[in-house]
Amino acid sequence: MADEEQNIxxxxxxxxxxxxxxxxxxxxxxxxxxxxIPVPKIELASMDFTVQNITxxxxxxxxxxxxxxxxxxxGQYICLQGDLQAxxxxxxxxxxxxxxxxxxxxxxxxPQLLKVSAIVSDEDIGGLxxxxxxxxxxxxxxxxxxxxxxxxxCRKKTTGVMSYECxxxxxxxxxxxxxxxxMFGNHPNCINI
Numbered sequence: 001m002a003d004e005e006q007n008i009x010x011x012x013x014x015x016x017x018x019x020x021x022x023x024x025x026x027x028x029x030x031x032x033x034x035x036x037i038p039v040p041k042i043e044l045a046s047m048d049f050t051v052q053n054i055t056x057x058x059x060x061x062x063x064x065x066x067x068x069x070x071x072x073x074x075g076q077y078i079c080l081q082g083d084l085q086a087x088x089x090x091x092x093x094x095x096x097x098x099x100x101x102x103x104x105x106x107x108x109x110x111p112q113l114l115k116v117s118a119i120v121s122d123e124d125i126g127g128l129x130x131x132x133x134x135x136x137x138x139x140x141x142x143x144x145x146x147x148x149x150x151x152x153x154c155r156k157k158t159t160g161v162m163s164y165e166c167x168x169x170x171x172x173x174x175x176x177x178x179x180x181x182x183m184f185g186n187h188p189n190c191i192n193i
Contacts, residue, residue, distance in 0.1 A: 038192070039073075039077060039162070039192040040070045040072040040073055040077070041070070041189045041190060041191055041192075042067055042068065042069060042070065042073070042164055042166075042189070042190040043067075043068045043070075043187050043188070043189055043190065044065065044066070044067060044068070044147070044166055044169055044183070044187050044188045044189075044190065045066040045067065045068040045113055045187065046064075046065070046066040046182070046183055047063075047064070047065050047066070047145065047147070047169045047171060047182070047183045048062075048063070048064040048171075048180065048181070048182050048183070049061055049062075049063055049064075049143065049145070049171050049180070049181040049182075050062045050063075050064075050179065050180050050181075051137070051178060051179045051180070051181075053122065054134065054137070054178060056134070057130060057131060057134070058122040058125075058130060059120075059122060059125050059130050059133060059134055059137075060119070060120060060121050060122045060125075061119075061120045061125075062117065062118075062119055062120070063088050063096060063117065063118050063119075063120055063145075064115065064116075064117045065086055065088075065115065065116050065117070065147060065149075066113050066114070066115050067084075067086075067113065067114045067115075067116070067149065067190070068111065068112075068113055068187075069106065069111060069112045069113070069114060070111050071109050071110055071111045072109075073151075074106040074107060074108055074109065074110065074112065075106075075108035075109060075154070076109075077153065077154065077155060077162060078106070078151045078152060078153060078154060078162055079106075079151075079152040079153070079154040080105065080106040080107075080108065080154075081102070081103065081104050081105065081106070081152075082102070082103060082151060082152025082154075083100045083101065083102060083103070083150075083151070083152050084098075084100070084101050084102075084103050084114055084116050084149060084150070084151055085097065085098055085099070085100045085101065085116070085149060085150050086098050086116045086118065086147055086148065086149035086150075087147065087148045087149070088118060088120065088145055088146075088147055089145060089146035089147060089148065090125075090129060090132070090133060090143075090144075090145055090146070091129070091132070092146065093129055094148075095120050095125050095129070095145075096118045096119065096120040096121075097118065098116050098117060098118035099118075101116055114151075116149065137173065137178050137181075138178060141172060141173045141178075142170055142171060142172040142173065142181070142184070143170075143171050143181060144168045144169065144170050144171070145168060145169055145171060146165075146166060146167070146168045146169075147165075147166045147169070147188075147190075148163065148164065148165050148166065148193075149163070149164055149166075149190070150162060150163045150164070151164075162192060163192070163193050164190040164191065164192055164193065165190060165191060165193045166188045166189070166190035167188035167189055167190075168188065169183050169187075169188045170183070170184050170185050171183055171184065172184040
């Protein structure tokens, strides 16, 4: 009788250990899988580059960017209210960085647009880079710009900022004009860096 009770006790104990081990394994797999889920990509909805002044060696312009925030970001990754700051790049050289601009009232789990603008002064795009851009404008009638931006990060144990880097966008100037270029072709994707 004592042996039978001991066997039952051992079986209960081992069943408990096995069940606890399986629960622990499932929990660890869930944590490991959550690390592998990539942060959703963002897409550039539009980019405009409006020339304000152009000479043979200098250029000043206004740059406007619209960012399409996918439904998986608001509330889960980025704050529903926060700051947005963006940089315009040409051949991986930063031409201009916008001031921090506030955004308000994003809706949880909804795709939305955020807009940011910056002025690119002739000091920012003088020299050889300015000449290359002016050549693109005057001869090719198109120019390619990259962009980076950051949004307020609401996840725990983070630096408080989510940074994104975007593929280059091709901007074409309106026919007969060297003043306004808009995004042409595929909308570039932006990935979390």
